[in-house]
Amino acid sequence: MKSYFQDTKNKGGVVEDVIYPTRTKGVAYVIFKEKKVAENVIRKKEHCLTRKVGLMHLTVSHFNEKVFSSVRAILDLSIFGSQVILESLVMDLKKKIPTLCFSPLEYNGRISVQGSFLAIKRLKEFLLLKTSSLLEKNKSFISDGEKRSRQSPRRSLRRSSNSVEPLRPSVPETARNGETLVLDTDIFLYLKKKSRVYESTLKKFHVLCQERVDGEITTICIKNAQDGSRPNNEKLVKEYIEKYSHALHSELRKETFVLEGKKNRAKNIKLACEQLSSRYLQVLINFYKTHIDIIGSSSDTYLFKKEVMELMRQKVR
Secondary structure (H helix, E strand, C coil), X not given: CHHHHHCHHHCCCCEEEEECCCCCCCCCEEEECCHHHHHHHHHCCCEEEEECCEEXXXXXXXXXXXXXXXXXXXXXXXXXXXXXXXXXXXXXXXXXXXXXXXXXXXXXXXXXXXXXXXXHXXXXXXXXXXXXXXXXXXXXXXXXXXXXXXXXXXXXXHHHCCCCCCCCCCCCCHHHCCEEEEEEHHHHHHHHHHCCHHHHHHHHHCEEEXXXXXXXXXXXXXXXXXXXXXXXXXXXXXHHHHHHHHHXXXXXXXXXXXXXXXXXXXHHHHHHHHHHHCCCCCCEEEECCCEEEEEEEHHHHHHHHHHHHHHHHHHHC
């Protein structure tokens, strides 16, 4: 791998390091001495590594691409009650968003979905539209029923036993009068904790945000803080935050330290991360019981992880 990417015939140059194996199966990280060389390698459309078994085609991309490519969410489709055949709904979802992976539908209406963040976002938008559509149908059904009840009370009574069960709305109360924005949780946490853009935008446009973190997805409900504020402010804030979060989506990279094995090892990893946090101000460190996520630019996360491992080796000695 190293000799291939150092060959000028392959648009390569001096390679400082090749990291393999990595957390992702079949993925290797190649670190070039010069940024220009890395860009030239990216521009070359085809890369083939010669092996004894034949040619191996390589897919080459920037270090920070597709970082948050996989998101897992649990859907509770039971909110649709008896109005929708859930199996048919799942089939429709699979056709509309084929890039998503669905688990078997459980008896209680829950189903696990995995795919890219943007695909999960499309899924949520589709389900919210479906919910709104059914709510409108319910309102229409109820209003028609009221008309019939005024005309013929007995007829209405006979029908009441077969009436459709009302659908419980999944749209947050705040979102009905404001704007709703869905973000990747890692992106949201970085945006809120490491960027001044989020808080400054809310203050500038005099809006409040109701934030709900649900695993890997965060829903933000945006609403004017003052009655006299312009209604358009909510939409402007949504568009601005969404645009900025998309930029972060392509710039940021995430590394994970798994806290397993000996207790001393996990403790040393935590101490190393805390020790380095004051030097890497643009790196977000999220501590969890089972792991630690490091989020930042490609160069920062690479150097951060490298220094953590060096500190770990020093403690082992």
